[in-house]
Amino acid sequence: MDIIVPQVGESIVEAEIGxxxxxxxxxxxxDELLLxxxxxxxxxxxxxxxSGKLSILVQEGETVKIGALIGRIDESAAGAEPAEKTExxxxxxxxxxxxxxxxxxxxxxxxxxxxxSEPASxxxxxxxxxxxAKLAAERNIDLSTIKGSGRGGRILVDDLPEAGxxxxxxxxxxxxxxxxTESSASETGKKDLQxxxxxxxxxxxxxxxxxxxxxxARQETAMLTTFNEIDMxxxxxxxxxxxxxxxxxxxxxxxxxSFFVKACAEALKEFAAVNAQIDGDDILYHxxxxxxxxxxxxxxLVVPVIRDADRLHFDDIEKTIRDFAARADSGxxxxxDLTGGTFTISNGGIYGSVLSTPLLNPPQSAILGMHAxxxxxxxxDGEIAIRPxxxxxxxxxxxxxxxKEAVSFLKQIKTYIEDxxxxxxxx
Amino acid sequence: xxxxxxxxxVIGAGPGGYVAAIRAAQLGLNVxxxxxxxxxxxxxxxxxxxxxKALLESSEHFFRARHEFAEHxxxxxxxxxxxxxxxxxxxxxxxxxxxxxxxxxxxxxISTFQGEAELQAADRVRIxxxxxxxxxxxxSILLATGSEAIELPxxxxxxxxxINARDALSLSEVPKRLLVVGxxxxxxxxxxxxxxxxxxxxVVEMLPQILPQSDPQLAxxxxxxxxxxxxxxxxxxxxxxxxQIDEGIQAKLSNEKGEQQLVCDKILVATGRRxxxxxxxxxxxxxxxNKQGQLEVDEDFQTEVAGIYAIGDLVPGPMxxxxxxxxxxxxxxxxxxxxxxxxYQHIPAVTYTWPEVASVGxxxxxxxxxxxxxxxxxxxxxxxxxALCNGTSDGFIKVLASPEGGRILGVHIVGPHxxxxxxxxxxxxxxxxxxxxxxxxxHAHPTLAEALKEAALAAAGEAIHG
Ligand SMILES: Cc1cc2nc3c(=O)[nH]c(=O)nc-3n(C[C@H](O)[C@H](O)[C@H](O)COP(=O)(O)OP(=O)(O)OC[C@H]3O[C@@H](n4cnc5c(N)ncnc54)[C@H](O)[C@@H]3O)c2cc1C
Numbered sequence: 035m036d037i038i039v040p041q042v043g044e045s046i047v048e049a050e051i052g053x054x055x056x057x058x059x060x061x062x063x064x065d066e067l068l069l070x071x072x073x074x075x076x077x078x079x080x081x082x083x084x085s086g087k088l089s090i091l092v093q094e095g096e097t098v099k100i101g102a103l104i105g106r107i108d109e110s111a112a113g114a115e116p117a118e119k120t121e122x123x124x125x126x127x128x129x130x131x132x133x134x135x136x137x138x139x140x141x142x143x144x145x146x147x148x149x150x151s152e153p154a155s156x157x158x159x160x161x162x163x164x165x166x167a168k169l170a171a172e173r174n175i176d177l178s179t180i181k182g183s184g185r186g187g188r189i190l191v192d193d194l195p196e197a198g199x200x201x202x203x204x205x206x207x208x209x210x211x212x213x214x215t216e217s218s219a220s221e222t223g224k225k226d227l228q229x230x231x232x233x234x235x236x237x238x239x240x241x242x243x244x245x246x247x248x249x250x251a252r253q254e255t256a257m258l259t260t261f262n263e264i265d266m267x268x269x270x271x272x273x274x275x276x277x278x279x280x281x282x283x284x285x286x287x288x289x290x291x292s293f294f295v296k297a298c299a300e301a302l303k304e305f306a307a308v309n310a311q312i313d314g315d316d317i318l319y320h321x322x323x324x325x326x327x328x329x330x331x332x333x334x335l336v337v338p339v340i341r342d343a344d345r346l347h348f349d350d351i352e353k354t355i356r357d358f359a360a361r362a363d364s365g366x367x368x369x370x371d372l373t374g375g376t377f378t379i380s381n382g383g384i385y386g387s388v389l390s391t392p393l394l395n396p397p398q399s400a401i402l403g404m405h406a407x408x409x410x411x412x413x414x415d416g417e418i419a420i421r422p423x424x425x426x427x428x429x430x431x432x433x434x435x436x437x438k439e440a441v442s443f444l445k446q447i448k449t450y451i452e453d454x455x456x457x458x459x460x461x
Numbered sequence: 462x463x464x465x466x467x468x469x470x471v472i473g474a475g476p477g478g479y480v481a482a483i484r485a486a487q488l489g490l491n492v493x494x495x496x497x498x499x500x501x502x503x504x505x506x507x508x509x510x511x512x513x514k515a516l517l518e519s520s521e522h523f524f525r526a527r528h529e530f531a532e533h534x535x536x537x538x539x540x541x542x543x544x545x546x547x548x549x550x551x552x553x554x555x556x557x558x559x560x561x562x563x564x565x566x567x568x569x570x571i572s573t574f575q576g577e578a579e580l581q582a583a584d585r586v587r588i589x590x591x592x593x594x595x596x597x598x599x600x601s602i603l604l605a606t607g608s609e610a611i612e613l614p615x616x617x618x619x620x621x622x623x624i625n626a627r628d629a630l631s632l633s634e635v636p637k638r639l640l641v642v643g644x645x646x647x648x649x650x651x652x653x654x655x656x657x658x659x660x661x662x663x664v665v666e667m668l669p670q671i672l673p674q675s676d677p678q679l680a681x682x683x684x685x686x687x688x689x690x691x692x693x694x695x696x697x698x699x700x701x702x703x704x705q706i707d708e709g710i711q712a713k714l715s716n717e718k719g720e721q722q723l724v725c726d727k728i729l730v731a732t733g734r735r736x737x738x739x740x741x742x743x744x745x746x747x748x749x750x751n752k753q754g755q756l757e758v759d760e761d762f763q764t765e766v767a768g769i770y771a772i773g774d775l776v777p778g779p780m781x782x783x784x785x786x787x788x789x790x791x792x793x794x795x796x797x798x799x800x801x802x803x804x805y806q807h808i809p810a811v812t813y814t815w816p817e818v819a820s821v822g823x824x825x826x827x828x829x830x831x832x833x834x835x836x837x838x839x840x841x842x843x844x845x846x847x848a849l850c851n852g853t854s855d856g857f858i859k860v861l862a863s864p865e866g867g868r869i870l871g872v873h874i875v876g877p878h879x880x881x882x883x884x885x886x887x888x889x890x891x892x893x894x895x896x897x898x899x900x901x902x903x904h905a906h907p908t909l910a911e912a913l914k915e916a917a918l919a920a921a922g923e924a925i926h927g
Contacts, residue, residue, distance in 0.1 A: 160893070161868065161892065161893025161894065161895075162892075162893060163892055164891045164892060167802065168799070168800055168801040168802070171800030171801075171802070172798075172799055172800045185898060186866075186895070188892075188893065235798070236798065
């Protein structure tokens with residue numbers, strides 16, 4: 035049974051092995067906690083999928099790609115005698131040696147050596163040339179996938195796959211001997227010395243992945259965006275008049291997000307295609323409403339998913355969002371929190387955007403974009419009035435959502451927010 | 462007030478700071494280097510590694526001329542000391558090297574500023590000098606202000622009678638009786654210099670072993686050698702107080718057995734060094750040091766304040782020049798997105814006494830504590846042909862290797878040229894090499910380096926000459 039780094043969420047391509055909770059060679063039970071993975075945005079705990087003897091292939095602190103092999107569980111060893119890397123044996127060995135004699139390993143120790151597990155006496159990585167670690171980190175190479183051609187399988191610089199667009203001449207790191215500025219600067223491609231006004235910086239691995247995902251979302255869907263605007267005055271006054279009471283009763287402040295989540299859940303019920311997704315030649319209609327909401331955190335923007343949003347009360351929604359935000363800050367969001375939404379709300383308003391087209395989050399078929407609220411002059415009952423207005427946008431996959439549906443869905447959101455009573459009374 | 466803008470401002474031109482500045486400039490950054498001293502190179506070049514090694518070499522020649530030439534059949538009569546010339550030679554070396562660094566700064570188009578730097582904000586530094594004040598703006602700021610000698614509360618430095626290592630590198634005459642407080646690297650090196658030049662040297666150390674960080678077997682071996690050379694070493698002894706008397710300074714020493722008086726002319730206090738950040742304006746950016754006065758940093762060497770970094774003696778880890786430089790390089794490369802890292806287990810540490818002491822990798826005590834099985838192999842220089850030819854056969858090499866794969870975990874050397882021999886050991890360890898790797902590597906004969914191979918073979922129980 036292989037232990038593989040799971041898909042952790044959108045735009046995350048690598049993770050760091052935070053901590054192994056089990057030792058190499060230790061007997062583990064199914065569902066026991068094996069390790070914690072750390073990513074840019076969340077920490078994920080991995081449990082054993084089977085019982086057996088654990089061999090750890092990638093050590094703590096190493097960075098690994100999604101899908102990389104980081105360990106194995108030998109199921110044939112399940113229930114077998116626990117691996118005897120126990121303390122007494124080790125101690126005895128040490129004492130023998132400590133007596134100073136250079137005697138060869140004796141029987142007791144041979145027993146340890148005969149253990150089928152790999153020698154892990156020094157808890158370091160398998161031997162490799164020192165430059166390999168640096169190059170592998172820069173080229174994002176998972177060393178466990180590399181076959182070393184050096185003595186005893188040692189990984190040499192030449193064993194590493196060529197770096198695509200990140201020229202980093204092997205073995206050039208000789209910091210002590212100052213090198214001519216020009217050659218080394220252009221070698222690393224960090225700066226174009228010809229033109230001091232331009233800086234050339236290679237894209238990080240994550241940026242590249244985001245770039246290709248975004249491009250894919252554009253290329254592989256038939257995305258269109260429709261816009262509308264909302265007069266926020268009713269919601270604002272509703273919120274203002276109930277704010278204090280709401281907070282007192284539920285212990286969370288009342289925000290606008292819960293109105294939008296609620297409005298979307300209701301509207302999605304009416305426009306099934308917006309909550310659907312394409313799967314091959316089929317369309318999957320979801321009869322549940324799991325809505326992803328963008329949450330700003332210390333670690334960046336994450337999009338955790340509110341489950342069954344239609345069945346939640348306002349306070350539940352607010353509490354869920356708060357809880358997400360707190361856990362996002364501390365890196366405690368789980369993989370489950372981030373996956374499997376059927377629809378997404380993004381809020382460019384956080385950054386002050388007044389109008390933008392949100393990008394689909396495949397395989398979802400639609401995404402609502404909220405924006406900043408601005409006082410604008412609008413015509414109400416034939417008169418010019420100042421109203422707090424918000425532009426909203428719905429990007430949708432035209433392959434399964436018709437223009438009429440999309441426009442109507444967005445109009446429904448507008449209606450619900452402008453006239454919240456209607457939504458609350460479920461009319 | 463003129464304000465210039467840089468991508469990186471480095472404060473402190475020691476082996477940490479100046480190396481970081483060069484590497485960053487090589488990588489295309491626009492770099493400023495601020496140093497309050499008149500010359501570049503920090504403690505290491507001006508009052509540390511370099512001058513101490515110059516004097517150690519000179520004093521060793523003197524010692525040999527007096528005590529060993531005759532055995533080689535060389536009669537030179539009574540060797541005479543010209544201390545002034547010895548100091549001038551040392552000074553010339555410092556001048557040459559610090560001047561060389563200034564040249565490197567020019568070559569790499571690094572703007573150097575002389576003056577004391579104080580942080581104003583996370584991206585702003587004020588420099589005060591005799592010629593006025595100026596402010597620099599920097600996208601990133603690297604603090605590399607190093608360390609200073611720790612003063613004992615009851616023995617403040619006066620530069621005359623109570624001296625620190627800096628003073629001990631520039632004495633104008635050989636003290637008759639020198640008391641060294643602290644049996645660490647600096648105390649033993651400086652004590653050796655003045656002992657060889659004729660001083661009566663006594664070293665007091667509070668702990669039960671000299672070089673407390675080292676392998677006890679190495680420390681004992683060194684202690685025996687130093688004793689033979691004439692140094693008195695008092696372990697588990699502390700200096701309680703001093704009193705000025707007619708014949709000099711009377712020092713009251715105490716140990717388990719009781720008290721003891723010792724009269725000397727100078728006291729060198731070498732009890733350690735402390736990270737130095739006074740006047741740097743840490744409080745202006747909300748940075749705090751830890752209990753040891755150091756700044757804590759992450760793997761990019763970034764402090765708690767984004768954009769402010771720190772390396773060298775100012776941050777935790779061994780206070781060594783090459784550690785500071787290694788950190789400087791890694792800092793600069795990580796700043797531009799490269800991904801090097803430092804394995805602190807693979808940083809060698811050397812004491813330049815006679816014999817020299819050098820270690821890299823794990824210690825026996827550490828392996829025992831972590832319950833990691835290992836085998837130790839030893840080879841004595843007394844069995845090395847080259848060492849016998851050289852007349853320098855004190856000492857041994859100890860190799861610690863894993864019993865299973867033979868991977869070399871640690872190498873500890875006390876002996877001639879240990880400082881150079883440790884380089885091969887460091888290379889092997891950082892390549893993850895094993896006893897077998899050394900066994901199949903040809904070593905020229907006769908060399909001291911053969912001893913490393915023999916010690917490695919001994920660890921596998923296969924020594925040829927052991
Ligand atoms: C006697 C002696 C012998 C030694 N021998 C060895 C040896 O053989 N091998 C070895 O590896 N190590 C040796 N060391 C230790 C070594 O010198 C240090 O580890 C090393 O110098 C640390 O480098 P650094 O760059 O961190 O700081 P430093 O070398 O201390 O440099 C810091 C610089 O910053 C400057 N500075 C401080 N504050 C400011 C400010 N506010 N504005 C501007 N400039 C500022 C200081 O003037 C100084 O020049 C020795 C030390 C001593 C004292």
